[in-house]
Amino acid sequence: MKTKVLALAAAVAAAAAFALPAGAQTVEGPKVSWKLSTWGNPRAFTKGIEHIAEVVKERTGGNFTIEIFYGEALSKARENLDGIKLGAFDAAQLCNFYHPGKNPAWMIFTMPFLPIGDWDVREKVTRAMYKHPAFIADMDGWNAMPYMSALLPQYEFLGRGEPPLKLSDWNGKRVRAGGGLGLAMEVLGATRTTVPATEVYTSMERGTVDAASFPYTYAHAAYKIPEVADWFTNNMSPGTSECGTVFSKTSYGKLPEQYKALLEDVLDEAYDVQVQAYIDIDKKNLPDFKAKLQEILYTPEQLAEFQKVAGTPVWDQWVAENQEKFDARGLLNDLLAEIEKAQKGS
Structure with a gap:
């Protein structure tokens, strides 16, 4: 950092x-x-x-x-x-x-x-x-x-019931994951939903959602998801x-x-x-998660395979679905260019 x-x-x-910063002037x-x-x-x-x-x-x-x-x-x-x-x-x-x-x-x-x-x-x-x-x-x-x-931050999942110890275990799970992240989870066989954050607790408690992705770790804790969860992923980092x-x-x-x-x-x-x-x-939440929930860590090989099938292919799918609405390919290229520029300047 x-x-x-x-x-x-x-x-x-x-x-x-x-306190006013040093040299800061009152604005009339x-x-x-x-x-x-x-x-x-x-x-x-x-x-x-x-x-x-x-x-x-x-x-x-x-x-x-x-x-x-x-x-x-x-x-x-x-x-x-x-x-x-x-x-x-x-x-x-x-x-x-x-x-x-x-x-x-x-x-x-x-x-x-x-x-x-x-x-x-x-x-x-x-x-x-x-x-x-x-x-x-x-x-x-x-x-x-x-x-x-x-x-x-990057998203991770908290879930209830049978933990997805292998990526294939996501098949059939109902997950709260929007946008491209949701598309990525569909590649694994999950069913996606875009339940608003304020409704996730109830949805998981009632069993209508098996797992929820949130920015890690603050949002899971903010919406009290650990109270109704059994496990959490700690290195999936599929996106945000x-x-x-x-x-x-x-x-x-x-x-x-x-x-x-x-x-x-x-x-x-x-x-x-x-x-x-x-x-x-994160310094506060992560120890609590590890103490109360089952931690799931995927191997580098599993994550590489996930990225291979749900990274660029999902980007291309999104471009194809939106190209007639606006210049989706141009927007993606501009974003990747900005990422490269920022990485070089970091």
């Missing part, structure tokens, strides 16, 4: 104390109050946007505030883009695989085995792709604009998805320029806070 990431703890502590401006819609409770996933809300309020002397509404208080997770379009709130968090038809280009980040496991690479690539015309076009239809990625924060174009357009600049200036430290939150929660 690079020095930047290793040194985050001090920055996070300073942020918690609500009018009273503006935004509402942001999300789901679930405060957790590692929300640390980045929470930090932004804190800093914006502090730097403007309370004149610009972003109030975060948790637990789907303003909108269902699948309907946050609809709420933005209707002007029901000013900002929202979203996950691409909750509504693939609403953000088809964003689904590129669900492709399995993309080489973006490193935090620095992931941040650079995602920030670049948020400016990609295809990503912007997806959001234009909802009067939304991309702002900040939640930089989800893309969740993040978008702004209403109308609300953003009304902001004074100094507030827009402030939202841009705070991004670097917010991404640092976001990454550190995942690192910290």
Whole structure:
């Protein structure tokens, strides 16, 4: 891990104390109050946007505030883009695989085995792709604009019942896995579903879902999945998805320029806070998982075979299914180019 990431703890502590960074200037401006819609409770996933809300309020002397509404208080997770379009709130968090038809280009980040496991690479690539015309076009239809990625970690599975000790054991299992990850699991014979995060606990408890993939380990713990699980995978790392924060174009357009600049200036430290939150929660969760659940580790040979049959073939399948909707092949090429660029610069 690079020095930047290793040194985050001090920055996070300073942020918690609500102290202005050295040399930071108070930003003058009018009273503006935004509402942001999300789901679930405060957790590692929300640390980045929470930090932004804190800093914006502090730097403007309370004149610009972003109030975060948790637990789907303003909108269902699948309907946050609809709420933005209707002007029901000013900002929202979203996950691409909750509504693939609403953000088809964003689904590129669900492709399995993309080489973006490193935090620095992931941040650079995602920030670049948020400016990609295809990503912007997806959001234009909802009067939304991309702002900040939640930089989800790689996914792993927690499950109930017979553990999949071999990849062939996934055959017939009902799994919560969206997008390209879901397609990859179908290659193994699993049946995929896209149950919202807030409904996974009940689905597993009732036996309608055998296993659930979440960003590892924070989301499993946040949604209390270990309480209804018997086992977990610890080295499958088949991919991730893309969740993040978008702004209403109308609300953003009304902001004074100094507030827009402030939202841009705070991004670097917010991404640092976001990454550190995942690192910290893993240190707490992983020992608990190992103590309570059966750990499943696949051999390098098994993982290589999985990647062979469910990596590039799934990418090609996704391109074929979407090429008539937009330049899916061009988008994939652009993403791979950004990954290569970020890896060389790391």
